[in-house]
Amino acid sequence: MPDIDSSRSLIHVHHGKGGKDRYVPLPQTTLQMLREYWSTHRNPLWIFPAPGRGGIAMPTANQPMPKSSVQNVFKAALKQGGIHKRASVHTLRHSDATHLLEAGVNLRLIQEYLGHSSPTTTAIYTYLTERSQEMATKQINLIMDDL
Numbered sequence: 001m002p003d004i005d006s007s008r009s010l011i012h013v014h015h016g017k018g019g020k021d022r023y024v025p026l027p028q029t030t031l032q033m034l035r036e037y038w039s040t041h042r043n044p045l046w047i048f049p050a051p052g053r054g055g056i057a058m059p060t061a062n063q064p065m066p067k068s069s070v071q072n073v074f075k076a077a078l079k080q081g082g083i084h085k086r087a088s089v090h091t092l093r094h095s096d097a098t099h100l101l102e103a104g105v106n107l108r109l110i111q112e113y114l115g116h117s118s119p120t121t122t123a124i125y126t127y128l129t130e131r132s133q134e135m136a137t138k139q140i141n142l143i144m145d146d147l
Contacts, residue, residue, distance in 0.1 A: 006031055013115070020115040097122070102131045 003012040004026065011026040034047055041058035043049040048070070049061035067089075074089050093114070100110050111122040126132050 004031070004034070022112065022115050024113045094125075097125050101125050102135075104135075 003014070004010075005012070005023070006026075009026050009028065009031065010023040013022050013024055015021065038047055041049060043059050043061055046061060046064045048065040049058045050063040050065050051058050052061065071089055074087075078085075078087060097110055097114055100113070101107065107119065107122055107126070110125070111119050114122060116122045
């Protein structure tokens, strides 16, 4: 797959949010799962090809799986996992940004991964997490304790 750079653990996102191309980190465990899934159909163009009627023709499909199919699979996974919150595949984008922020990843890097033009847009995530507020308070106290 030309859009996956496994040696650098990056995936090329084409025409993502805001129509911007960018490279985002691809965890090794995710890469392994994608390889396993791809081995079930070996389509040369798509990791998630349009299956066609009855799931046939995935190796020769010339289109990706429709967004509605991805959304349906996501909803089924929520239900199977006993999660009753309203969520969509787009929710994963917000969750990822929040988890990266809470893990201490630089806000500028998160901005780049999300494809935001303005750091102000990305900074919204700093208000969304209780842990971020706790971390900020801890850092402020450490600074003030040294005075």
